[in-house]
Amino acid sequence: MNDFRPASRLRRSAARAVIIGAALFLASCATGGKPTPPRPPSPTPSPVAAPSPTPAPFPALVPLPVSVRVGEGAPLPVTPATTIFVQSTDPGARFVGEFLAGLLTTVGPVGPSVAQMGAAIPDGSVVLSLDLDPSIGGEAYDLKVTSTGVTLKASSPAGLFYGVQTLRQILPPILEHDAARPRPIAIPQVEIMDRPRFGWRGAMLDVARHFFGVEDVKRYLDLLALHKMNRLHLHLSDDQGWRLEIQSWPNLTAMGGRTEVGGTVGGFYTQEQYKEIVAYARERFIDIVPEIDMPGHTNAALSSYPELNCDGVAPPPYTDIKVGFSCLCVADERTYVFIEDVIREIAALTPGPFFHVGGDEVKKLGDAAYAQFINRAQDIVERQGKRMIGWDEVALASLHQGSVVQHWRPGTKLANVALNGSKLIMSPANRAYIDMQYDPSTYLGLFWAGRIEVKDAYSWDPATLMEGVGEDSILGVEAPLWTETLANIREVESMAFPRLAAIAEVGWSAQAARDWEDFRVRLGGQGPRWQAMGVNFYRSPQIPWRP
Numbered sequence: 001m002n003d004f005r006p007a008s009r010l011r012r013s014a015a016r017a018v019i020i021g022a023a024l025f026l027a028s029c030a031t032g033g034k035p036t037p038p039r040p041p042s043p044t045p046s047p048v049a050a051p052s053p054t055p056a057p058f059p060a061l062v063p064l065p066v067s068v069r070v071g072e073g074a075p076l077p078v079t080p081a082t083t084i085f086v087q088s089t090d091p092g093a094r095f096v097g098e099f100l101a102g103l104l105t106t107v108g109p110v111g112p113s114v115a116q117m118g119a120a121i122p123d124g125s126v127v128l129s130l131d132l133d134p135s136i137g138g139e140a141y142d143l144k145v146t147s148t149g150v151t152l153k154a155s156s157p158a159g160l161f162y163g164v165q166t167l168r169q170i171l172p173p174i175l176e177h178d179a180a181r182p183r184p185i186a187i188p189q190v191e192i193m194d195r196p197r198f199g200w201r202g203a204m205l206d207v208a209r210h211f212f213g214v215e216d217v218k219r220y221l222d223l224l225a226l227h228k229m230n231r232l233h234l235h236l237s238d239d240q241g242w243r244l245e246i247q248s249w250p251n252l253t254a255m256g257g258r259t260e261v262g263g264t265v266g267g268f269y270t271q272e273q274y275k276e277i278v279a280y281a282r283e284r285f286i287d288i289v290p291e292i293d294m295p296g297h298t299n300a301a302l303s304s305y306p307e308l309n310c311d312g313v314a315p316p317p318y319t320d321i322k323v324g325f326s327c328l329c330v331a332d333e334r335t336y337v338f339i340e341d342v343i344r345e346i347a348a349l350t351p352g353p354f355f356h357v358g359g360d361e362v363k364k365l366g367d368a369a370y371a372q373f374i375n376r377a378q379d380i381v382e383r384q385g386k387r388m389i390g391w392d393e394v395a396l397a398s399l400h401q402g403s404v405v406q407h408w409r410p411g412t413k414l415a416n417v418a419l420n421g422s423k424l425i426m427s428p429a430n431r432a433y434i435d436m437q438y439d440p441s442t443y444l445g446l447f448w449a450g451r452i453e454v455k456d457a458y459s460w461d462p463a464t465l466m467e468g469v470g471e472d473s474i475l476g477v478e479a480p481l482w483t484e485t486l487a488n489i490r491e492v493e494s495m496a497f498p499r500l501a502a503i504a505e506v507g508w509s510a511q512a513a514r515d516w517e518d519f520r521v522r523l524g525g526q527g528p529r530w531q532a533m534g535v536n537f538y539r540s541p542q543i544p545w546r547p
């Protein structure tokens with residue numbers, strides 16, 4: 001069969017018969033046998049969406065690919081006898097093959113096997129190859145499922161990985177649930193071409209206000225990968241806690257790591273644990289971006305070392321949520337020794353090219369002293385072989401071309417940054433801050449930047465947000481999740497999902513192809529998968545959630 005039809009707008013009635021057939025097939029796979037696990041109670045109220053008059057979309061892909069065509073023929077069976085052939089010696093490609101096999105383990109008592117470089121490839125196989133033209137970018141992929149097999153092509157392992165994430169969203173959600181074994185499945189016929197709009201599709205997790213352990217961070221990384229996000233920015237220090245071991249300044253964690261918001265016990269990552277996070281992220285094609293906030297948001301450091309304070313007196317630990325009161329002693333050279341030690345140790349543990357210096361909300365310094373401090377921090381970051389990122393206040397400094405500004409304050413003008421050749425990451429607080437409440441009934445979260453329902457998080461274009469800052473000046477988007485009010489990973493999930501998926505699509509999919517009505521139906525299709533994965537997502541009344 002090679003009869004594919006366009007399905008980029010999947011609610012079209014012409015596609016209805018195939019769509020319903022496929023949906024019934026998937027539903028029958030998903031419901032027989034083992035029950036899905038009960039969903040733990042959501043900390044946010046979960047109003048029930050009115051049933052949608054729209055037919056269930058197939059495939060319900062988020063983020064939306066460049067093109068999707070649905071085939072009419074019989075679905076391709078996947079069984080323990082299926083082989084995944086990796087037609088490349090690249091260890092990254094092999095790794096992606098193993099990752100796919102891992103996703104498919106529940107198709108039988110054992111999952112499909114992975115083979116390198118098959119000479120004769122039997123019908124029904126899955127074939128991964130690095131045959132795509134590199135000029136369309138390393139994250140692009142082509143995926144084709146026909147009655148004779150699956151072919152997935154990319155120019156680099158990252159592209160293969162994203163193709164696998166797309167395949168995953170085509171498969172029955174029950175596969176995500178371990179108790180589903182054995183569950184033979186069949187993959188509907190599709191032909192998909194895809195590539196991302198932006199290279200930076202990020203999330204930020206504040207592990208300083210509340211501490212989140214290694215397993216929580218891995219869980220977040222898994223969920224980012226499913227939505228093709230490729231940066232996790234860790235906010236590793238703030239007034240309420242210091243979260244990464246620094247061997248040359250051990251009190252930072254021995255003292256500054258103990259606390260968190262509300263006075264509960266905090267925690268920190270040893271350098272070994274941080275390396276474990278970095279490695280886990282890399283296996284999912286995600287770069288960890290470490291942030292040590294300075295010169296403000298530093299009470300945890302100031303309370304651990306008296307010499308970092310201008311008066312030589314360490315303040316007590318702080319566990320409330322006000323901002324702007326703390327500042328390193330920028331006039332004292334010991335402060336720069338401290339910063340250089342910290343940045344050197346973290347840079348050595350971090351393979352990605354960026355180091356985030358925070359720089360936000362410094363109320364204790366005038367503009368000139370602030371700019372001078374950031375200029376010195378920028379030099380130190382560069383001496384350690386990294387590029388500096390800072391929150392949008394750092395635009396007051398003399399930024400180098402390689403430095404990056406993370407826009408967060410709605411209404412800020414940053415055309416000068418773009419003009420001088422530095423790039424921007426767009427995280428406008430009234431769109432991308434997923435610690436904001438959904439609506440007045442959300443009991444977690446803050447609302448200083450407004451309430452952000454899914455539609456607000458989705459309906460904006462990074463390239464027209466700010467005058468003088470167009471597509472070429474933008475690295476991409478990032479969704480920060482501050483955790484003043486979020487004490488555990490389930491609460492984090494309830495704020496992140498579904499809005500993180502909306503930001504993922506803002507970062508991945510072409511602006512002209514994005515449409516709220518289309519998105520909300522595809523997003524509703526993610527519900528069963530998230531449920532099978534135990535994700536504690538908010539059932540926004542704006543979304544027609546599929547049961």
Ligand code: TNX
Pocket residue numbers: 323360361391408433435446482483484
């Ligand atoms: C502003 S965004 C902050 C954080 C808070 C957040 C709460 C930014 C650079 N600074 O310190 O946690 O608001 O939404």
